[in-house]
Amino acid sequence: MIAIGEIAIIVFIGLFLFSLFVVALAFYSIKRGRFYFPRVLQAGLVVSEGFVKAICKFFSLDDKELTAFFIRLHNAMTKSAFAAVPSNKRAIFVPQCLRHSACPANLTPEGLVCRRCGRCEIGAHIDELEDMGYMVWIAPGSTLIKRMVAKYQPEAVIGVGCLVEVKEGLEMLDKAGLIGMGVLTLKDGCVETIMNWNDLFEVAREGLPKPD
Structure with a gap:
């Protein structure tokens, strides 16, 4: 049971850090007006959506802007x-x-x-x-x-x-x-x-x- 708890904590911390990276990368891309590591961004925004929203709320970031960015990213990835x-x-x-x-x-x-x-x-x-x-x-x-x-x-x-x-x-x-x-x-x-x-x-x- 202790091992399972430790694994769960490690997974939680890993997801949190990955989500933090995704948020930082997304807002940096928004600021620069271009997509950096688009496949990582697209997967990250889908897989860790709950963490991403929580991080945006904690840092008073506009999650609507992030959602609009996700749509632009999706369109860019699907365009061809x-x-x-x-x-x-x-x-x-x-x-x-x-x-x-x-x-x-x-x-x-x-x-x-x-x-x-x-x-x-x-x-x-x-x-x-x-x-x-x-x-x-x-x-x-x-x-x-x-x-x-x-x-x-x-x-x-x-x-x-x-x-x-x-x-x-x-x-x-x-x-x-x-x-x-x-x-x-x-x-x-x-x-x-x-x-x-x-x-x-x-x-x-x-x-x-x-x-x-």
């Missing part, structure tokens, strides 16, 4: 694989919170069906993305994403949402063995949130011919 997938094998899920508060869209088993009423920008951008070959859904929640992925079997997915939604979505896609890219909204919320659509199109055009 995503670019190799043809657009008709890619899917995009945009959150229903982007729509206007007076949105007349109907909720169906495949998400909200935009009626192109012009009250928000979703309809026009969906048309453009579908013209590029994408499957696009307006998602009321993660359950729809799982259902549509199972039904249509895309090989790559772009998820749009707030920090927590995108992070959890990327983790879900990783577990499912799918290529995932994340795009963040500019503010959190449940109604009339906003995003920079150029950020989405920049990711969506990866690997595709440049428009004339």
Whole structure:
């Protein structure tokens, strides 16, 4: 029993020191604007997430900034694989919170069906993305994403949402063995949130011919 306790303490200390290294490396990368040891960072942020959050809280560091960094890192690591997938094998899920508060869209088993009423920008951008070959859904929640992925079997997915939604979505896609890219909204919320659509199109055009 004593030996087991000693091993547990050693493992705990090892994880703590590794997490401390990951936090320091991540914030140094954020400060420098480049990724240092990206594979170590990606694995460390996933494996020791609890320790990392505790360390951020202890040192009064912004764990939201760290989460945003994780998403950028994930996108950078996945970029080449995503670019190799043809657009008709890619899917995009945009959150229903982007729509206007007076949105007349109907909720169906495949998400909200935009009626192109012009009250928000979703309809026009969906048309453009579908013209590029994408499957696009307006998602009321993660359950729809799982259902549509199972039904249509895309090989790559772009998820749009707030920090927590995108992070959890990327983790879900990783577990499912799918290529995932994340795009963040500019503010959190449940109604009339906003995003920079150029950020989405920049990711969506990866690997595709440049428009004339």
